[in-house]
Amino acid sequence: MLDAVDDLTPEKPADARRAADLIVAELAAMIGSGALADGSYLPAERELMAQFGISRTVAREAVAQLAGRGLVEARPRFRPVVRRPGYDTALSALGGVVTHLMRESGSVKHLYDIRVFLEAALVRHAALHARKDDIAALRRALEANEVAIGDSTQFYLTDMAFHAVLYDLPRNPVMPAIHRAFTSWLSPHWQRMPRAPERNRINFLSHREIYTAIVERDPDMAERALNGHLAAAWEYVRGTFEAD
Amino acid sequence: MLDAVDDLTPEKPADARRAADLIVAELAAMIGSGALADGSYLPAERELMAQFGISRTVAREAVAQLAGRGLVEARPRFRPVVRRPGYDTALSALGGVVTHLMRESGSVKHLYDIRVFLEAALVRHAALHARKDDIAALRRALEANEVAIGDSTQFYLTDMAFHAVLYDLPRNPVMPAIHRAFTSWLSPHWQRMPRAPERNRINFLSHREIYTAIVERDPDMAERALNGHLAAAWEYVRGTFEAD
DNA sequence: TCATCAAGTATGGTCAGACCAAATATGTTT
DNA sequence: AAACATATTTGGTCTGACCATACTTGATGA
Structure with a gap:
């Protein structure tokens, strides 16, 4: 460098x-x-x-x-x-390099922080600009998340889906592509994270908190909730690769 | 698609x-x-x-x-x-695809909007977390920007440098890489933008406005200033490729 | 009639050996 | 010691060949 x-x-x-x-x-x-x-x-x-x-x-x-x-x-x-390239194929070009990058100590954290940063802005945006149907989509994702608390695999999927709604909100096709890129890069680490219903419940509550803040049009609260949510998630998985 | x-x-x-x-x-x-x-x-x-x-x-x-x-x-x-890959080499992998993507009508706008979105979050972050030396760096960049108002080429560089400071602020090495990627993708369009000292002055004033908001620890004002700044810039250059 | 299966063909993957031009190393001369 | 000429290395391209598999075609049989 x-x-x-x-x-x-x-x-x-x-x-x-x-x-x-x-x-x-x-x-x-x-x-x-x-x-x-x-x-x-x-x-x-x-x-x-x-x-x-x-x-x-x-x-x-x-x-x-x-x-x-x-x-x-x-x-x-x-x-x-x-193949006429779309935003996804663009981001996928990164795949190979990113994989190598993440061997470097600390780079996973850097990437994760970028995600947190982006998503904080997203929930803020959602709180300010979400339309009725957006909120409905968010609520549906939240409910699906709740019923999946018992099934960790399903919970993981509905978790991603909930966050995906946030990326869809700005109606910019680049956003969902970024989300898919993030999840595909970070999922290998998440897979190793031990899962348990009680942990799922905590995450679900965080999601509900974020949802509530958005419904109440409170960007600061939404941002705070999201930061807390993702910070906790990080603490929970850091151990899986800090041993490297 | x-x-x-x-x-x-x-x-x-x-x-x-x-x-x-x-x-x-x-x-x-x-x-x-x-x-x-x-x-x-x-x-x-x-x-x-x-x-x-x-x-x-x-x-x-x-x-x-x-x-x-x-x-x-x-x-x-x-x-x-x-070459041990860095974050820059990672983003550079996108270069080729993005170039093609931007032929597509509307994609430049999408990319630009992403930039605006990110930078809005950045100025907000700056207003809340900038340290003394950060603000000093920002002030230096602002001053360099001011003295370059007469020289459009130099103004372009100091303009970028000013924004670059915002990307440096979170101290996440991915951020500056993203900035470089954005500028390298969008600069071809910016190059075609007619430049004039009076326009430079307007942009400088926007920068000062952002700087002031950050110094005063007012994230909302900072965000508003930045959005106005970049929205105006967009209006000014959209004509250069809307004819496509 | 139509589904099935067996050649036969098209196409990508790999190999071998060769030549060229430019980059680098070597050695000689000044 | 610097400048130059020569030899060697090395990447770029070409030719022609063979293999394995995907695809096509057509014959076969229910």
Whole structure:
């Protein structure tokens, strides 16, 4: 991290030409313009060879790059399928790196804190701007959460669903994608957390507290409830990876 | 976007074996454990061949994958260099996809709204938790911003720097990375925005307003000021890409 | 008629060996 | 000791081949 420049748009060496890059650009443009429709097959490698006058090597590398960018879904022995990227596929690009990042001591906490920070803002936003149907959705999620107290697996799902409603509230499609990314990154750690109905009950009560604060249009109380909720959850799971 | 499941941990087909994947996992582990030190050269392709008993093809694909994940920096004709990933390299993985995403109408706005949402929470946090040295840093950034009003290029930089301080405040290394990611994604649009000293002055005043609110420990006012600031900025640049 | 199953083909995955151009190392000359 | 010429290393690309599996086609049989 000494001189980690890492400009986020890797276009520094003005030339940096590699045969595959041109093909990638071309195909990417086709995907963007719809010339290659979402869900359709990418031309076979041997077709690309003929079509662009390149070798198989280059064709393969181009496909691999597109797959890396999420513009194409290339399962091992199947024909690559064109995938117009959504916010989820974008976040999923992080997956690999994040997994490695989280080996680093403290990084899980950093990520978790970001989540708390975001969600605090979300409950605040909810308390101020939630509409009737939003609150209804929240209430439904809360009720589902309550009946699942006895079943820890089910409780985990309804727990996530409750929080998901908060991410849906701003009606910005990026938010739910962020939520899915967070949960998929952090869930491995959560899985290891011992579960018990009494613990579930505590969490449910926290959820209800948050819900109440939102209904009463009290952002400060909502934020406080959420912070307490997530701080407690953290204390409960920190042990599972602090031994690392 | 119809059935974009896209689970964020691409490990669904229990088999999905590809020779390169094993090598990638192996090398990734070595990088994680420090066996391959940050900044050192990755073994040459021909060495990997011998070391793992694989063909050049597989060796190359493995390196390409590592490069895609940001664990290795592979400039065109140079030896790949090991890069222990930081939060920046993680976010940079998004770069390619986000670029494509932003062709989609409305996605720039969505991304911008996320930024506004986050920054609103940040100024709020600043107003509540900023320490003396934080405020000093903020003041320095503000002053630098003021003297740059006449120079639009310089103003742009000091503008970013001012906002950057807000991201530094929570002392969570993920925050600055997010800021850099945002600016690198949105800057292409901002570059097209016409600049003028009078406009700079308005923005500076907004910054001062935010600063004042933080100094006075008034989160609501800080949030309001920031929302106004960024909303105005949006109105000013929306024209540059709404024609698309 | 239509479902089933067996070739046959298309396609991605891997291998081998070769050549090139650029980057790096080596050694020689000044 | 610095500058230059040469040799070696190394990544980029090409060719051509073989395999295993996904897909297609068509024959078979209920």
